[in-house]
Amino acid sequence: MTLEEEAKRGTMARTLLEHELFIETFSVLERRYYDIWRETDAADTEQRERLFRLSTALADVRGHIEKVAQDGDLATRQIEDLHGRRPRMFGPSR
DSSP states (O other): OOHHHHHHHHHHHHHHHHOHHHHHHHHHHHHHHHHHHHHSOTTOHHHHHHHHHHHHHHHHHHHHHHHHHHHHHHHHHHHHHHTTOSOOTTSOOO
16 A cells, blocks of 8 residues: 555544544444443343453454554655655754
């Protein structure tokens, strides 16, 4: 994948992470899984494990999208460095 493609994917991921429906969806699901877990009987390990897997999967989805956004930020900085549009923090490279 080119730097430009990675930067574009990062922008799309960042837009998704900041979209109000995405934020609402994750918030609602996280709260729902927690509330259901809290109401389960301590002996109901099957239901508790199911809720744990759902919560973990939800975190994995968010984590993947966050990684794509971070990779896109890095790609954007690399593009800016290549084109000389970003000031160097510690002087010219050697």
